[in-house]
Amino acid sequence: xxxxxxxxxxxxxxxxxxxxxxxxxxxxxxxxxxxxxxxxxxxxxxxxxxxxxxxxxxxxxxxxxxxxxxxxxxxxxxxxxxxxxxxxxxxxxxxxxxxxxxxxxxxxxxxxxxxxxxxxxxxxxxxxxxxxxxxxxxxxxxxxxxxxxxxxxxxxxxxxxxxxxxxxxxxxxxxxxxxxxxxxxxxxxxxxxxxxxxxxxxxxxxxxxxxxxxxxxxxxxxxxxxxxxxxxxxxxxxxxxxxxxxxxxxxxxxxxxxxxxxxxxxxxxxxxxxxxxxxxxxxxxxxxxxxxxxxxxxxxxxxxxxxxxxxxxxxxxxxxxxxxxxxxxxxxxxxxxxxxxxxxxxxxxxxxxxxxxxxxxxxxxxxxxxxxxxxxxxxxxxxxxxxxxxxxxxxxxxxxxxxxxxxxxxxxxxxxxxxxxxxxxxxxxxxxxxxxxxxxxxxxxxxxxxxxxxxxxxxxxxxxxxxxxxxxxxxxxxxxxxxxxxxxxxxxxxxxxxxxxxxxxxxxxxxxxxxxxxxxxxxxxxxxxxxxxxxxxxxxxxxxxxxxxxxxxxxxxxxxxxxxxxxxxxxxxxxxxxxxxxxxxxxxxxxxxxxxxxxxxxxxxxxxxxxxxxxxxxxxxxxxxxxxxxxxxxxxxxxxxxxxxxxxxxxxxxxxxxxxxxxxxxxxxxxxxxxxxxxxxxxxxxxxxxxxxxxxxxxxxxxxxxxxxxxxxx
Numbered sequence: 170x171x172x173x174x175x176x177x178x179x180x181x182x183x184x185x186x187x188x189x190x191x192x193x194x195x196x197x198x199x200x201x202x203x204x205x206x207x208x209x210x211x212x213x214x215x216x217x218x219x220x221x222x223x224x225x226x227x228x229x230x231x232x233x234x235x236x237x238x239x240x241x242x243x244x245x246x247x248x249x250x251x252x253x254x255x256x257x258x259x260x261x262x263x264x265x266x267x268x269x270x271x272x273x274x275x276x277x278x279x280x281x282x283x284x285x286x287x288x289x290x291x292x293x294x295x296x297x298x299x300x301x302x303x304x305x306x307x308x309x310x311x312x313x314x315x316x317x318x319x320x321x322x323x324x325x326x327x328x329x330x331x332x333x334x335x336x337x338x339x340x341x342x343x344x345x346x347x348x349x350x351x352x353x354x355x356x357x358x359x360x361x362x363x364x365x366x367x368x369x370x371x372x373x374x375x376x377x378x379x380x381x382x383x384x385x386x387x388x389x390x391x392x393x394x395x396x397x398x399x400x401x402x403x404x405x406x407x408x409x410x411x412x413x414x415x416x417x418x419x420x421x422x423x424x425x426x427x428x429x430x431x432x433x434x435x436x437x438x439x440x441x442x443x444x445x446x447x448x449x450x451x452x453x454x455x456x457x458x459x460x461x462x463x464x465x466x467x468x469x470x471x472x473x474x475x476x477x478x479x480x481x482x483x484x485x486x487x488x489x490x491x492x493x494x495x496x497x498x499x500x501x502x503x504x505x506x507x508x509x510x511x512x513x514x515x516x517x518x519x520x521x522x523x524x525x526x527x528x529x530x531x532x533x534x535x536x537x538x539x540x541x542x543x544x545x546x547x548x549x550x551x552x553x554x555x556x557x558x559x560x561x562x563x564x565x566x567x568x569x570x571x572x573x574x575x576x577x578x579x580x581x582x583x584x585x586x587x588x589x590x591x592x593x594x595x596x597x598x599x600x601x602x603x604x605x606x607x608x609x610x611x612x613x614x615x616x617x618x619x620x621x622x623x624x625x626x627x628x629x630x631x632x633x634x635x636x637x638x639x640x641x642x643x644x645x646x647x648x649x650x651x652x653x654x655x656x657x658x659x660x661x662x663x664x665x666x667x668x669x670x671x672x673x674x675x676x677x678x679x680x681x682x683x684x685x686x687x688x689x690x691x692x693x694x695x696x697x698x699x700x701x702x703x704x705x706x707x708x709x710x711x712x713x714x715x716x717x718x719x720x721x722x723x724x725x726x727x728x729x730x731x732x733x734x735x736x737x738x739x740x741x742x743x744x745x746x747x748x749x750x751x752x753x754x755x756x757x758x759x760x761x762x763x764x765x766x767x768x769x770x771x772x773x774x775x776x777x778x779x780x781x782x783x784x785x786x787x788x789x790x791x792x793x794x795x796x797x798x799x800x801x802x803x804x805x806x807x808x809x810x811x812x813x814x815x816x817x818x819x820x821x822x823x824x825x826x827x828x829x830x831x832x833x834x835x836x837x838x839x840x841x842x843x844x845x846x847x848x849x850x851x852x853x854x855x856x857x858x859x860x861x862x863x864x865x866x867x868x869x870x871x872x873x874x875x876x877x878x879x880x881x882x883x
Contacts, residue, residue, distance in 0.1 A: 196259055201249065202267040208245045209271045224272050228283055234416050235268050236455070239291040239430075254309040257432045258345070261287060261454065286415050289430045289455035298395050298407050301449070305433045310451065314393040316425045317408065318575065318586040322389045322418045330382035333357045335371030339379070347412050347452035348436045353378075387418045393429060393451070397558045397592060398551075410436065410450040420456055423572065424591035424634055426556070430455035478721045481710070482778030488789070491718075491776055494710040496549040499542045500692040504796050508533055508673045509550055511793070512597065512639050513719050514775045516768030517727045528621050530639040531768050532670060534603070536646060537677025543643035547599040550641055553712060555720050556596025558589045562606035562644075565589070567613035570598075572634055574627040583630060590617045590636040597639045604644035604663070611667055614640075618670040619761075642671075672765035673797040728774035730767065734782045738766050741791045745799060762798065766790055817856050824851055824860035828870070832881040840872065840879050 209220045220237070227235060243250040253260050268285045295311040329342040331353055338359030344351050357371035394408040411429060413420070421427055431451040481487050488507070495506040495513075508531075516529035535543045551559040560570070571588045590598050600606075617623050617636040624633050644663070668674060710718065730738070742763040769790035770782045779786070824847055831846065832838050840861075847857035861879070864870045871880045 196252070196256065196263070198263055201252075201260065201263050202270065204246050204249050205264050205267040206271040206274075208242060208249075209268065210275070212241060212245055221275070224268070224285075225275065227285070228272055228276075231283075232416075233284060233286050234288050235285040236288050236290060239289055239293070256307070257309045257454070258307060258434075261432075286417075287454070288417065290457055291428075291430055291455070295428055297399065298393070298409060301409070301433060306435060306449070308433060309430065309454075310433050311428065311430050312393070312409075312451065313396065313426070313428045314409075315396050315592055316391050316421050316423055316427060316587075317394045317592070318392045318423055318584045319421070320390045320584050322387045324385040325388040325414070326383045327386055328384035330379040331376035332379055333359060333371055333375045334377060335369070335375050339382075340376060346414055347432070347434050348410075348450055349434075386415050389413050389418045391421070392586075393427075396426065396556075398556070410448070411453055412450060413453045413456070417453060417456060421458060422632075422634060423585050423587035424594045424636075425458060426595070428457040429453055430457070474717065475721070477714075478718055479778070481718055482722075488773060488776050490710060491715070494712075494715050495553075496542075496546055497709060498696060499545055499549075500689050502542065502546070502677070504793060505535065505546065505675050505677070508675070508769075508793055508797060509546065509641070510776060511673075511769050511772035511790075512641060513550065513554060514722055514772045515639065516771035516775075517729065518637075526621070527764070528619070528637070529768060529771065530621070530637060531672045531765075531772060532618055532640040533642070534668070534671040534674045535641075535643045535677055536604075536674065538679035539645060541677040541679055543677060544601050547601055547641055547643055550597055551599050553716050553719070554597040555716055556593055557599065558593040558596070559599045560589050560601070562600055562602040562604065562642075565600065565606060565610065567610040570600075570610065571613050571617060571623045571636070572625050574625070574630055583627075585625060585630055585632065585634075587634060588623075590614065590638055590640075591623060591634050593638045594635050595637055597641055600640065600642045602644070603642035604647070608664075611663075615666060615670065618667075640671075669759055669761050671798070672762075672768055673793065675797045676800065722775050722778060726775045726778050726780065728771045728779055728782050728786075730770070730782045733784055734770065734787045737784055737787045738763065738770070738791075741766060741787075745794075748799075758799075762794070765798070766794055769793055817853070817859065820851065820853060820856045821859045821863065824853075824856050825864060827851075828860060828864060829881075832870070832879065834881050834883055837873075837878050837880040840877055843879055 209224060210218070212218065212220055220235075220241075224235060227233070239250060239253075242253070253264075265285060265287045268287060269283070272283065272285070273279055273281050291311050293311055295313045298312060298314060301310060301312065325344075327344055327346070329344055329351060331340045331342065332338070333340070335357060336359055338357065340354070340358065342351055342353075353374075353376040355374050357375045359371075389412070391411045391413065392408050393411045395406045397406070400406050411431065429451060431453040434450055434452050436448040436450045484490065488510075491510045492503060492507040495509050496502075499506075512531045512533050515531055518529040519527040521527070535546065537543065547559065551557040569588050570590050572591055573586050573588065574583050575586050576583055603611075617638075618640055621635065621637045622633050623636050625631065742758075745762070746758045766787070770786045773786045773789050774780075774782045827847065827850060828843070831843065843861075844854065844857055847860070848854050851857065861870070861872075865872060869881070869883055871882055872878070873880055
C-alpha cells in the first residue's frame with residue numbers, strides 16, 4: 170500500500186483524492202486508530218472487557234490472532250464498521266497497527282515487537298456465491314460454502330528486496346496481501362552511488378531479487394464451493410478461489426463447511442490473453458467453521474422456536490408424529506419411515522478414554538422390487554436433512570464417493586479434493602442404485618461407513634479425512650425383482666462385509682393383495698388429482714419445522730443407556746444370534762448389530778428429547794430391527810408362506826427324483842447347471858426351485874458357496 174506525506178501527516182494512498190471523481194471516503198489514520206484502540210479497551214459485556222482480556226491472553230500464550238465480532242464493532246462505532254466494510258484493504262493494516270499499539274499501552278512496554286493478525290467473525294446474513302458480483306470488488310463479503318480442496322502452504326513475499334546490478338543499491342517494495350504481485354522497475358531508481366565509476370549508468374532491468382532478505386508469510390489457496398443442498402436443479406456448482414494467510418493457514422480441511430469473511434479481490438496472476446479479463450477471488454480475514462448442526466442452525470433459533478421444540482419432546486406421540494411426517498405423500502411403509510426418522514436424528518457419538526470413537530450415525534439399506542418408492546424416500550431424506558448429498562451408484566466411483574488427488578493446473582501441485590461422503594460430513598449421503606456400483610467401488614466406502622474416516626495415501630499425500638455421515642442406500646435384487654422361490658441371501662448380491670455395516674436392511678416387497686392394491690391406487694389417483702395434498706393429518710409436522718427440530722435434537726440431546734435398557738439389549742442380542750445360528754443363514758448377526766440396536770434406541774429417545782434410553786425405546790428399536798434386518802436375514806420359502814401349488818405337486822415329485830438320479834450321494838454340482846438341466850427336462854423353473862427347496866428342508870441336499878453349489882448329502 171502506497172504511503173506518502175500530506176500536509177506533514179503520514180497518510181495512505183486511499184486518503185488522497187487524486188482522480189477528482191467519485192472516491193471512497195478519506196481515511197483519517199489517527200482517528201481510525203484512536204477509535205479502534207478505544208473499542209478494544211472500553212467495549213464491555215456483563216461487567217467484562219472481552220477484547221481487553223483476549224488481547225492480554227493471546228499475547229501471553231504467544232497466539233497472534235485477535236478476533237473481533239463485526240456486530241460488536243458496529244454497536245460501538247457504526248461509522249468505523251461501515252468504513253471497514255467498504256474499504257477493508259486500506260483499513261485492515263491500520264487496525265492491526267492500532268491493535269499492537271493498544272497492547273503496548275496496556276502492558277506499558279513500548280518496546281514490545283509482538284504483532285497481531287486481525288480476524289473477524291460476523292452473525293449477519295451471508296451472501297451466496299451466486300450473489301457475489303463485480304459491484305462487490307474491494308469490499309467485505311460474508312459467504313457460506315464448502316471447502317472442496319486445499320493446496321499446500323507456500324511462502325508469499327510481503328516485502329520484496331531487490332538489488333541493482335550496477336550501483337548495488339537495495340530497493341524495498343511492499344506487496345499487498347492476497348494474490349497481488351508486483352513488477353520490478355526497469356530502470357534504477359536509486360541516487361547514484363559513490364562506488365560506481367563516473368559517467369557509467371545502471372543497465373536496463375538492473376534489479377535482482379535478494380530472496381534471503383525478503384519478508385515472507387505463509388499463504389494457502391482453497392476452493393470454496395456452494396453446498397450441495399443450495400445448488401439449483403440442473404445447475405453446475407459454482408466456486409471461488411480463497412486465500413488464507415499467516416495464522417489462518419491449515420485451519421480447515423476438505424469437506425469443512427464454513428462461513429467465510431473476506432475481501433473480494435481481483436486475481437492478477439495467470440491473466441487471459443485479453444488484459445481486460447480477470448478472475449475474482451476472496452482473501453479471507455476470518456473463518457467460522459460449521460462442524461455440527463448446532464453451529465449451522467443455532468442462529469435461527471428463537472425463544473419461541475426452542476419452546477416449540479420442547480413441547481414436541483413432551484408430546485408422548487411425537488415418535489408416531491415424526492414417522493407420519495416422513496414422506497407423507499408415499500403410501501404405507503410405516504416401519505421404513507420410522508427407521509428413516511431414526512437415521513435423521515441419529516444416535517450419540519462417543520469418545521472412549523483410549524481415543525477410540527464409536528459412531529452414532531445410522532445406516533439404512535432398502536432392497537426390493539421396482540416401483541416401491543425407494544428413490545422417492547431417498548429424495549425426501551435429501552430434502553429434509555440439513556446436510557445431504559444425493560448420488561446414483563451407477564454414476565459414482567470410489568474417488569467420487571470418498572476423495573481424490575488432483576493436480577492444480579496453475580501450480581502443478583497435487584491437491585486433495587473431497588468426494589460425496591466428505592462433503593456430507595455431519596449429514597446424510599443418499600446412494601440410489603447401490604447394487605449397480607462396481608464391487609471395488611463399494612469396498613472403498615467400508616472404512617467411511619464404520620470408522621467414519623477416509624484414509625488417503627496417493628501422490629505423496631498421506632492424510633485422513635472425516636466422513637461422519639449416515640448412509641441411506643437403495644438397491645434392486647439381483648434378478649431385478651424379488652423372487653419368492655429363491656433364498657433372500659441369494660438375491661442380494663452384496664457381500665456380508667458391506668451388509669453388516671447397515672443398521673437396518675429392509676426388503677421392500679410389491680405384494681399382490683387386492684385390498685392393498687385398491688388403497689394404493691386410490692392414494693395415487695388422489696395425488697394426481699391434487700386432493701391428497703389438501704390436508705396433512707392433524708399432528709404431523711411441517712417440513713420446515715421437522716428440519717429445524719432434527720437440527721435442534723442432534724445439537725442438544727445425547728441420550729445414554731440405563732442399566733435396565735442395557736440388560737434388555739444384551740438379552741435381545743443373545744437370542745437373535747442364537748436364532749440366526751440355528752437357521753444357518755448367510756447373514757451373520759455380529760456385535761455390529763448389537764451396536765445398531767443401541768443406536769436405534771438412542772435415536773428413538775432423541776426424537777422425544779429424552780436424556781436416557783428406557784425399556785420402551787429399546788423394545789421399539791428391537792421391533793424395527795426385527796422387521797428389517799432379522800427378516801432379511803431369515804426370510805426364505807418357509808418364512809414367506811409359499812407352498813407347492815396342488816396342480817404342480819406331482820411334477821415337483823418327478824423333479825426331486827430326477828435330482829437324486831443326477832447327483833450321486835457325496836457329489837456336488839453347480840446350481841445353475843442343475844437348474845438348466847431341469848428346465849430342459851421339465852420346462853418349469855418354478856417346479857425346479859420347489860424341488861430343490863424341499864430337498865434342502867429334508868436335508869437331502871445342501872447349498873454351499875452362497876447357494877451356488879448343490880451338494881448331495883444322502
